Amino acid sequence: MRVKVDADKCEGHNRCCALAPELFDVDDYGTATALNDGNVPPELEEKAKLAVQNCPEYAIEFVKD
Amino acid sequence: MGTNPPVDDWATDYDIFDEDYVKDPFPVWDELREKCPIAHTERWGGSWLPTRYEDLQALVRMVPELSSRNVLVVSQKREDREFDPVLAEYGNSAPPITSDPPDHVPMRRMLLPLFSPKATEAHRPFTEALCHELIDGFIEKGTCDAALDYAVHIPAKTIAKVIGVDVERTDEFVSWIRGLLEEGNTDLEKRNKYNGILRQFFGELVDARKAAPRDDLISHLLAQEVNGQPVARNAVIGMCNLLLVAGIDTTWSSLGSALLHFATHPEHRRRMATEPDLFPSAIEEMLRVYAPVTMAREVTEEVKVGDVTFQPGDKVLLNFPAANHDPAAFEDADKVILDRKKNRHIAFGVGSHRCAGSNLARMEMDVALRVWFERIPEFQLTDPDAVTWVGGQVRGPRHLPFKF
Ligand code: HEM
Ligand code: SF4
Numbered sequence: 001m002r003v004k005v006d007a008d009k010c011e012g013h014n015r016c017c018a019l020a021p022e023l024f025d026v027d028d029y030g031t032a033t034a035l036n037d038g039n040v041p042p043e044l045e046e047k048a049k050l051a052v053q054n055c056p057e058y059a060i061e062f063v064k065d
Numbered sequence: 066m067g068t069n070p071p072v073d074d075w076a077t078d079y080d081i082f083d084e085d086y087v088k089d090p091f092p093v094w095d096e097l098r099e100k101c102p103i104a105h106t107e108r109w110g111g112s113w114l115p116t117r118y119e120d121l122q123a124l125v126r127m128v129p130e131l132s133s134r135n136v137l138v139v140s141q142k143r144e145d146r147e148f149d150p151v152l153a154e155y156g157n158s159a160p161p162i163t164s165d166p167p168d169h170v171p172m173r174r175m176l177l178p179l180f181s182p183k184a185t186e187a188h189r190p191f192t193e194a195l196c197h198e199l200i201d202g203f204i205e206k207g208t209c210d211a212a213l214d215y216a217v218h219i220p221a222k223t224i225a226k227v228i229g230v231d232v233e234r235t236d237e238f239v240s241w242i243r244g245l246l247e248e249g250n251t252d253l254e255k256r257n258k259y260n261g262i263l264r265q266f267f268g269e270l271v272d273a274r275k276a277a278p279r280d281d282l283i284s285h286l287l288a289q290e291v292n293g294q295p296v297a298r299n300a301v302i303g304m305c306n307l308l309l310v311a312g313i314d315t316t317w318s319s320l321g322s323a324l325l326h327f328a329t330h331p332e333h334r335r336r337m338a339t340e341p342d343l344f345p346s347a348i349e350e351m352l353r354v355y356a357p358v359t360m361a362r363e364v365t366e367e368v369k370v371g372d373v374t375f376q377p378g379d380k381v382l383l384n385f386p387a388a389n390h391d392p393a394a395f396e397d398a399d400k401v402i403l404d405r406k407k408n409r410h411i412a413f414g415v416g417s418h419r420c421a422g423s424n425l426a427r428m429e430m431d432v433a434l435r436v437w438f439e440r441i442p443e444f445q446l447t448d449p450d451a452v453t454w455v456g457g458q459v460r461g462p463r464h465l466p467f468k469f
Binding site: 011012013014017018019026027028029030050053054055056057 | 174177178181182183184345349406407408409410411413415416417419423424
């Protein structure tokens with residue numbers, strides 16, 4: 001499973017990073033990126049789902065490999 | 066407030082300053098959301114009031130048709146502003162909140178790094194010491210006004226420290242901001258007066274830092290460039306003004322509403338006192354349920370939203386609080402669920418004007434509630450009738466008599 005952040009949609013709410021710091025980072029301007037190419041290890045799948053479901057900009061998506 | 070005739074039909078004649086509505090707007094929103102869903106009124110200069118989550122998500126993205134040049138929920142005539150001598154000298158904009166493209170993004174980017182999660186965490190020890198000090202001041206008494214003795218001071222002193230203005234003068238700053246945002250909401254003369262006081266205060270400070278830069282936020286802003294040009298003096302004055310105004314009434318309201326909730330919901334209070342892991346989701350839920358801020362937009366081009374058409378010059382109230390209670394967007398929207406998993410709330414707005422201070426506000430709420438529950442795990446409201454509310458632009462409690 002992988003996650004992807006759409007940088008055009010992201011407005012820096014920082015919800016993803018707060019909920020899943022292992023999977024996301026935000027820069028000084030608030031734009032988020034997925035760490036490790038977006039790879040989500042099985043034990044973090046729940047957290048990835050939370051990030052997707054709490055992003056107010058609908059900027060995070062699951063992508064199929 | 067309360068001087069207008071009572072409302073019969075909320076869909077066509079709502080009054081955002083109606084006393085009962087300010088105290089308890091939720092039933093009105095629920096009814097409008099189901100039946101209307103975008104209400105209209107001629108009161109207070111006229112405006113539209115959307116209530117659905119989906120509509121709010123769409124409206125914030127209608128730029129430039131919906132302009133931020135006028136974000137206050139009650140407008141002032143342009144002429145009145147332009148003839149005010151203080152505003153003529155120091156400007157009346159407050160970038161980035163009053164900015165539209167193409168100015169908005171460069172102005173906003175000047176502020177964002179100062180309020181990033183990392184930059185914000187650096188202020189945590191200050192806020193934590195402050196919270197303890199405030200509680201030291203009343204814990205022996207066994208009573209306090211949680212709004213006036215606690216909640217208000219946390220955002221006020223923290224933002225004063227961040228901007229680099231006198232932390233001892235925050236009572237005065239708070240009175241200016243209340244004059245501007247609370248009384249000034251409906252009394253435009255008061256609004257001008259306090260806007261003028263704030264502008265002059267920051268105007269003098271900005272000029273002083275221009276002459277002799279220091280290692281502080283104002284000097285840092287003055288050294289920035291926008292599109293290769295040094296940033297305008299009045300833009301920096303407007304920004305400082307915004308930082309002070311935007312962070313105090315708002316966070317005060319969220320924190321006050323949260324404390325009131327826990328004072329009146331014993332089961333939730335006990336969970337907060339015994340389950341520290343609950344804090345992150347509980348704070349998001351408090352922000353969702355008691356979202357304090359409604360911002361306005363001015364229509365610049367005709368736009369159709371659902372069944373209604375906004376005309377140029379119309380005002381649209383971005384009712385983020387009502388969107389946060391939309392059952393189409395939140396499961397059991399009317400219930401307070403401290404460990405709510407899926408919570409895409411928009412208390413901090415959404416889209417390009419997302420609250421630039423959201424990381425700071427979240428840190429302040431986290432510290433303020435953690436320290437409170439550590440020191441005062443059991444507390445009650447002494448007199449429900451003594452609780453007072455303000456509303457309109459920012460909704461929150463202003464008196465909270467507690468005992469513990
Ligand atoms: C719980 C507390 C707070 C709430 C609910 C809140 C809410 C909001 C909302 C809804 C907006 C969007 C405005 C719009 O769309 O027109 C906003 C913008 C803004 N807020 Fe906050 N705010 C809070 C605390 C703070 C704090 C502590 C600061 C201090 C730095 C701050 C600074 C700003 C700024 C600078 C903007 C303008 C952003 C832009 O237009 O690009 N806010 N806030
Ligand atoms: S939650 Fe969404 S908008 Fe916020 S930083 Fe993450 S991706 Fe960006």
